[in-house]
Amino acid sequence: MIYREVRDHVVGHTCSARVVEEGGQVTELATDWLPVAIVRKPRETGDPIFEALTGVGADGPLDAKWLSEVPADQLLAGLQQLVTLYEKWIDARAEEGQVLSDPALRAQADLHVATCRAAAGRIRAGIALLGDDPQALEAFRLANRAMWLQDRWKKDRQGRRDGLIWRPFQLAFVLLTLCSASSGADPDRDVMDLLWFPTGGGKTEAYLLLTAHVIFLRRLRAAGGPEGAGVTVFMRYTLRLLTIQQFQRAAAVILACDLLRRSSNLAGAARLPAHFATDAQISIGLWVGAESVPNKLVEAIEALKRESLGDQPASNPRRLTRCPQCNGLLHWASNDAKTDLEVTCRSPGCTLAGAPLPVLTVDELIYDRLPALMIGTADKYAQLAREPKTGRLFGLGTNHAPPDLVIQDELHLISGPLGTISGLYEIAIDELCSHKGTRPKVIGSTATIRRAASQIRALYDRRAAQFPPLGLDQGNSGFAATDEADPGRLYVGVTTTGRSAKFALQAVMASLMQAAADTRIPAAQEDGYWTLVTYFNALRELGGALTLARDDVGRSIEQYARRRLQEPARALPPPVELTSRISASEINAILDRLDHPRGHADCVATVLASNMISVGVDVARLGVMVVNGQPKTIAEYIQATSRVGRAAVPGLVVAICNANKPRDRSRYESFHNWHRALYRDVEATGVTPFAERARERALHAAFVICARHLIPELRDSPSGALAVRGDLEAILDRILARARSVEQSPAETAGAEDELRTFLDLWVNRPDLTQYWDKWKNSLLTSAEEAQQQGRATGLLPRPTPNSLRSVEASTAFALRDYEM
DSSP states (O other): OTTTTOOOOOOOSSSEEEEEEETTEEEEEEEESSOEEEEOOEETTOSGGGHHHHTTOTTSTTBHHHHHHSOHHHHHHHHHHHHHHHHHHHHHHHHHHHTOSOHHHHHHHHHHHHHHHHHHHHHHHHHHHHHHOHHHHHHHHHHHHHHHHHHHHHHHHHTOOOOOBOOHHHHHHHHHHHHHHHOTTSGGGGEEEEEEOOTTSSHHHHHHHHHHHHHHHHHHHHTTSGGGSSOOEEEEESSHHHHHHHHHHHHHHHHHHHHHHTOGGGSTTOOOOGGGGGSOOOOEEEEOOTTTSOSSHHHHHHHHHHHHTTOOOSSOSOOOOBOTTTOOBEEEEEOTTSSOEEEEEOOTTOTTOSSOOSEEOSHHHHHHHOOSEEEEEGGGGGGGGTOGGGGGGGTTTSSSOOOSEEEESSGGGSOHHHHHHHHHHHHHHHHHHTTTSOOOEEEEEESSOSSHHHHHHHHHSOEEEEESOOOSBTTBOSSSEEOTTSOOEEEEEEEOTTSOHHHHHHHHHHHHHHHTTOTTSOTTTGGGGTSEEEEESOHHHHHHHHHHHHTHHHHHHHHHHHHTTTOOOOOOOOOEEESTTSOHHHHHHHHHHHTSOTTOTTOOSEEEEOGGGGTTOOOTTOOEEEEESOOSSHHHHHHHHTTSSSSSSOEEEEEEEOTTSHHHHHHHHTHHHHHTTGGGGOOOOOOOTTSHHHIIIIIHHHHHHHHHHHSGGGSSOSTTGGGGHHHHHHHHHHHHHHHHHHOOOHHHHHHHHHHHHHHHHHHHTOTTOOEEEOSSTTEEEEOHHHHHHHTOOTTOSSEEOOSSSSOOSOOOOOOOOOOOO
16 A cells, blocks of 8 residues: 555566656666665654744753743643644545445545544543543643753753753653553553654654653552652663663653652642652663673672772773763772672762662662663573562562563564564563553554554564554654755675675775775765775674775775875774674763764764664764675664764765675666665564463463463462462463463464473472572573583473573583693
């Protein structure tokens, strides 16, 4: 439907091909050796119909500060303008759909329009909630105030005076989810709302606003009681780079929330209840693996000590280095009793200076203090089977309510093997979050996904609702519209025909790097093309390119400089590597260097990157990229190439297509066609949590997690299972009900039941159990490595269990010995 205007008229053969269309008719057809395509960026302000709001700017319905200060009737009237304009846009699309000549297209258009009207109805319901519920209104005001305050901190450092103006889609998404995030009884509570918007559009800010609203609303409704504290929001990511970066962004919002909690003079029109001043701090936690942050306090203190002596430990608790308010260096140190890790700002005049900041990065402190916002990697949830204190994160064993909101960013990454195993752990997470009878609200975001409904059903056992809903054309969904005036990103295809892949790579890199030194480039744009990003599909190819970048590229630069009228050859510093092979500390240092402009002594000339760069790298100055071979998926291609041309300059992407690889050659030969409809070719992802191999690895882990944390008698030891077999059977039945809901194959569901009942029988009939996880003896679970080493017989306990959602296979241990010849 939305791609009906995009027709593939021609495909090249060992070359590319293009057509010229006028009035829907092909007027020219030609071969193309160096194909070029322009991909326009979306206008974040949406369709021109919203200019009535976006043109107002400050002191209007999209101004966060205005929303936190104006009287209720004025606020509600302003928000009504937003949904009214959206409904006018929907009416126009309905009229367009009726004049389509194809009956099938008209029927599809009617479905799209109906989905849009349903979304508009939910937005109106969110506005009505603010009018009917004074606490929801106060929470909404405080959330906007917190977002404005942390934005003000950043802009004050930049010398800017503009305020935080919401893009229409950001505010609309929050209003759309407001009812279901605020009430467990709302009919849309079981709907996963998926925020689909192109990369760099501002999805993070939208769900941070919703996060702040949910945190404040919970505190207001608790009226000072313990239900208001505890973990309120889970925010999950798949990659450590993105997790740590988003932790740093979210920390500013949470610190602003806590400052408002104890400073009524900063709250705008919101009225803070008296109990806010004595409530528990609104804090943030970073829950990641020991490779990035020490999980024990004593190890964290030791890492800080080593750092003070000049060492740079790879695992470091210092994951927030600068104060969000003043940008001063934060001081990390243990208290005198070495029972806490205190983070303080010591800058004179900083509003956050003095008392320790509510920032937690060590597991032991997280389990004790229970941050309002918990940010973690998906891998970390494997620890629910091992660590008894993790139940506290869900309110178990405390007086706190369970989490109200779960946010899954970059949903497209929860696919394949990782998504399949995650689907089993989601069973346990959902059970723990729902132990008081109310399921949490789940939202997600992505820029590249297809068939999201089936993936969401398999992962979360929920219906899916995409926002913004599709319109009638790929370039306009109301809240996102292609900006024809924007230069966008220029994609250029290069084939390796007649040359080796290595020669083509170094030639393209050298040409682009020397061209960046051209004096004819406008001064305002020269910095954007100075740092070259080169993307690789495999670490093996990247490793080989390190030598090319050091040697061959330099020699080619000298040749090109002589050809270009004897201009000076550009100096070539050593390349920088951005991959999973480097530590988290090194990654942060590289990202800081990427912000250094041309002329800076530490400016980066070229970055050799793996797929790590496709998420989490948001450096506005980057403008040029080489893609060395087509990524395995179109989604990866879109994500990676969108890292350049985001702000400062129009992006330039040179895609090197290896003529000896069928996928590369096919993409080169149809270069124009698929760039005209990039998102049409995004591949569907598969998630099969109840497949046989997945069940073998982790189904029992989900069962053990539920049993351990939901049955008090089993919290510390698996012994005594026979006495609570009835409770275990009830948990087993709920897991099987979930399997029947998400699994299409009766055979897989039957297999799950057989395996769970067999595991339960082995558990309750084994009297020697004393612990959940150990190397071997008297243990219910063990690692895959230990099980392999012991040579266990199939079906016997302990069961090999993942310690990470990624590493589900046993690793091979080996030793190197030196022998004298």
